[in-house]
Amino acid sequence: xxxxxxxxxxxxxxxxxxxxxxxxxIVIKFSHVVADNTPKGQGALLFKRLAEERxxxxxxxxxxPNSSLFGDGKEMEALLIGDVQLLAPSLAxxxxxDKSIQIFDLPFLFDDLAAADRFQSSPQGKALLTAMEDKNIxxxxxxxxxxxxxxxxxxxxxxxxxxxxxxxxxxxxVLEEQFKAVRANPRKMSFAEVYQGLQTGVVxxxxxxxxxxxxxxxxxxxxxxxxxxHGLIDYMVITNTQFWQGLPADVRSExxxxxxxxxxxxxxxADELNQKAKRTIAESGKTEIIRLTPEQRGEWREAMRxxxxxxxxxxxxxxxxxxxxxxxx
Ligand code: LMR
Numbered sequence: 238x239x240x241x242x243x244x245x246x247x248x249x250x251x252x253x254x255x256x257x258x259x260x261x262x263i264v265i266k267f268s269h270v271v272a273d274n275t276p277k278g279q280g281a282l283l284f285k286r287l288a289e290e291r292x293x294x295x296x297x298x299x300x301x302p303n304s305s306l307f308g309d310g311k312e313m314e315a316l317l318i319g320d321v322q323l324l325a326p327s328l329a330x331x332x333x334x335d336k337s338i339q340i341f342d343l344p345f346l347f348d349d350l351a352a353a354d355r356f357q358s359s360p361q362g363k364a365l366l367t368a369m370e371d372k373n374i375x376x377x378x379x380x381x382x383x384x385x386x387x388x389x390x391x392x393x394x395x396x397x398x399x400x401x402x403x404x405x406x407x408x409x410x411v412l413e414e415q416f417k418a419v420r421a422n423p424r425k426m427s428f429a430e431v432y433q434g435l436q437t438g439v440v441x442x443x444x445x446x447x448x449x450x451x452x453x454x455x456x457x458x459x460x461x462x463x464x465x466x467h468g469l470i471d472y473m474v475i476t477n478t479q480f481w482q483g484l485p486a487d488v489r490s491e492x493x494x495x496x497x498x499x500x501x502x503x504x505x506x507a508d509e510l511n512q513k514a515k516r517t518i519a520e521s522g523k524t525e526i527i528r529l530t531p532e533q534r535g536e537w538r539e540a541m542r543x544x545x546x547x548x549x550x551x552x553x554x555x556x557x558x559x560x561x562x563x564x565x566x
Pocket of ligand 1: 327407427445
């Protein structure tokens with residue numbers, strides 16, 4: 238009798254050991270819309286490498302760049318239903334989920350990336366990472382891309398040069414208002430459609446970072462890029478809250494450690510990648526890069542500044558103050 242019980246126990250034990258040994262790794266799909274050779278593309282690949290190195294056999298990370306799995310418009314829904322576990326949408330793409338994140342789209346808010354960095358690591362900036370948890374979205378980190386430039390097939394030196402032009406914008410009301418403020422016509426369009434939209438004349442201009450222009454060859458269909466640095470494209474790396482909370486504690490804490498290390502590296506390299514892309518664009522000879530005088534840049538700032546007031550109610554005056562304060566080192 239005893240020996241039968243022992244046999245059964247031994248059998249159960251050996252079964253669970255075998256099951257553990259053959260446990261399938263947890264698959265984490267990381268989908269994004271840009272190319273591999275951009276700050277976000279590099280970050281996703283580094284996350285894959287480090288996560289798989291530190292959690293061998295326990296975690297597999299599949300990276301899908303260039304909207305190859307889900308593009309804008311579909312990726313958030315996919316995260317919420319569990320078809321993908323990690324995304325890093327640009328901060329312009331959260332307005333449906335939390336209005337205060339619109340702060341990052343305000344034109345001429347941060348003087349430079351270091352200021353954006355200070356705000357993101359402040360208590361107010363960190364609080365935004367958890368602002369969507371009631372919607373089952375958890376922010377794990379901020380990643381930089383960089384500052385935005387403006388482009389068109391005519392030189393944009395003063396705000397009046399943009400009048401009447403159709404500009405592609407990300408899905409953001411703030412960005413729509415930004416272009417309306419210079420009497421241009423904004424048009425929301427997903428990132429994957431930008432090249433063709435410009436090529437066929439559905440839109441005449443756009444705004445983006447050097448690395449996004451260069452890696453999507455957008456500069457080949459825009460004759461002029463104005464170095465305006467008028468706004469920011471940064472990302473929030475997000476996951477499905479329930480999925481993340483449901484991970485075994487040791488796996489989750491290792492992944493959080495990896496995410497922290499990757500974020501430091503992405504934020505260290507982002508500007509370098511953008512400067513490299515800018516050089517490639519300049520050397521291509523396909524686009525003329527326009528530098529603004531301080532007076533000209535001041536005119537753009539003045540023309541776009543009323544956008545702040547329009548969104549102050551939704552974003553919160555205190556949050557805007559905190560972000561502005563981050564311009565002081
Ligand atoms: C865009 O849609 O222009 C950007 O947000 C793309 C990106 O993820 O950098």
